[in-house]
Amino acid sequence: RLLVLMYHDLAPDAEMGSLSSTVRERLAASHFEAHLIAVRKAARVMTVADAVDEILRTGGLHEDTISITFDDGYRAVHDIAYPLLRKYELPATVFITTGWLNGSISLWWEELAGIIESCDAERFPFADFFEVIKVDIAESSGMRPGSVEWRARLFATASACLRDIDTEAAADRMSAIRSLLGPAPEERLARPLDWAQVGEMSKNGIAFSSHTVTHINLSHADDVTLENEIVGARSEIESRIGSADSGFAYTYGQDVSAYRRIAPILARNGFQYACTAIPGANDASSDRFALLRETLSPTTSRLLLKREVSLDLGGPTIS
Numbered sequence: 001r002l003l004v005l006m007y008h009d010l011a012p013d014a015e016m017g018s019l020s021s022t023v024r025e026r027l028a029a030s031h032f033e034a035h036l037i038a039v040r041k042a043a044r045v046m047t048v049a050d051a052v053d054e055i056l057r058t059g060g061l062h063e064d065t066i067s068i069t070f071d072d073g074y075r076a077v078h079d080i081a082y083p084l085l086r087k088y089e090l091p092a093t094v095f096i097t098t099g100w101l102n103g104s105i106s107l108w109w110e111e112l113a114g115i116i117e118s119c120d121a122e123r124f125p126f127a128d129f130f131e132v133i134k135v136d137i138a139e140s141s142g143m144r145p146g147s148v149e150w151r152a153r154l155f156a157t158a159s160a161c162l163r164d165i166d167t168e169a170a171a172d173r174m175s176a177i178r179s180l181l182g183p184a185p186e187e188r189l190a191r192p193l194d195w196a197q198v199g200e201m202s203k204n205g206i207a208f209s210s211h212t213v214t215h216i217n218l219s220h221a222d223d224v225t226l227e228n229e230i231v232g233a234r235s236e237i238e239s240r241i242g243s244a245d246s247g248f249a250y251t252y253g254q255d256v257s258a259y260r261r262i263a264p265i266l267a268r269n270g271f272q273y274a275c276t277a278i279p280g281a282n283d284a285s286s287d288r289f290a291l292l293r294e295t296l297s298p299t300t301s302r303l304l305l306k307r308e309v310s311l312d313l314g315g316p317t318i319s
Contacts, residue, residue: 001313002051002282004067004275005039006293007032009190010076020188023152024113029080031298036088038296038305039066043313047091047207049246052273052288060284064313068092069275069293071211071249073101073198075191082201094201095211095249095275098236100192105214107190108174109159114184115177116155121146125180132176133161163252166220195240202241209245210234210271218251219258226262231269246272253277256290263289281313 011018011026020026039045043064051065068085070077073096085092099105124145130137135157144150158177162170198208210233212218218226230248237244248266250259253276266274266289273288280292294312296305 002048002055002061002065002067002286002291003043003309003313004048004069004282004291004293005035006275006277006295007068007070007081008072009074010080012080019117019148019151020113022148023117023155024110024190025152026076027298029084030300032081033084034300034302034305035296036068036084036090038302038309039068040088040090042066042306042309045090047093047245048273048275048291049093049207050091052247055284055288056272066309066313069249070094072097072107072215073193073211075193075197078193078197078201082204082206085206086204089205091205091207093207093209093245093247094193094198095209095247096193096198096233096237097211097213097215097251098233099214101195101198102236107215108162108170110190111174111184112159112162112177113155114188115181116151116158117188118185119181121150128180129158129177132173132180133158135161163217165217167214167217170217198237199241202243207245208237208241209247209249210237211249212251215251218262219255223261223265227265227269230262230265230271234269234271246270248274250274250276253293259290263287 007027009024009026010032011021011028013028013030015021016028043066045066045068048067048069051061051067054061068090070081070092073094077094100107126137162173202208210230212229213232214229216225216229234244248271256278259274259276273291275291275293278292279294282291296308299305
């Protein structure tokens with residue numbers, strides 16, 4: 001079996017329990033380290049590209065394998081994950097949204113989180129806000145306005161709505177939210193990797209590949225746009241560090257029907273695999289352009305993680 005683990009942003013332990021870490025559900029550094037210890041003991045660890053290459057060359061995997069992946073390109077990959085990966089001598093793959101690293105785009109959900117974390121709860125325009133995100137205002141009931149839990153639920157409700165619509169519509173709704181509540185304070189916006197950090201890590205066991213240029217919603221894009229976004233990000237990585245991993249990670253990651261349409265574009269452009277955000281394990285019969293990925297619990301319990309990894313490796317696959 002091939003178990004591909006999926007991560008995004010990480011937070012220092014000192015920030016756990018804070019408003020930002022709760023609203024954004026960032027994983028603690030100590031949890032990530034516990035995950036590394038668990039996976040290192042459970043199976044061999046190699047990049048997804050190497051695992052897929054073994055399947056293509058030999059018809060299967062020689063033994064249970066775990067791969068570690070990150071999406072988007074958060075600064076915490078360098079500041080928190082990278083030192084721990086080096087400590088335990090483990091490889092990983094980072095799928096980066098190159099436009100974010102270049103400063104040409106922002107990640108709308110990070111801006112949304114910053115806005116909700118800093119908004120004035122006493123003057124919150126409930127009716128207008130829920131009209132903008134096209135959700136029944138009843139979703140706002142049951143939480144004390146202003147509490148951390150209320151802000152986390154508000155963010156989860158709004159981000160779920162924006163995630164499923166096309167990129168232009170999501171931008172329009174973010175503009176309306178910004179008009180209602182004000183912009184996100186600069187200090188609340190997550191920071192991306194810079195290219196010097198990407199270059200440093202690429203020399204020490206970390207692979208980098210495409211997660212599109214602008215984090216477009218792939219389900220609503222035409223084929224020309226898809227190819228430009230997917231191949232454009234890989235080309236940028238190659239121009240910056242000399243090479244790019246052979247894989248791709250679908251943005252948002254859940255629309256299987258859309259990914260069936262994208263697979264020929266990937267194959268035509270020399271990609272060897274693609275990762276979804278759908279939970280499960282993989283084996284030699286799995287569609288390499290629709291690999292499943294799992295997340296592990298936010299815990300430092302070695303017994304719990306050992307059991308969880310074992311169950312994940314034995315979990316269902318989708319061909």
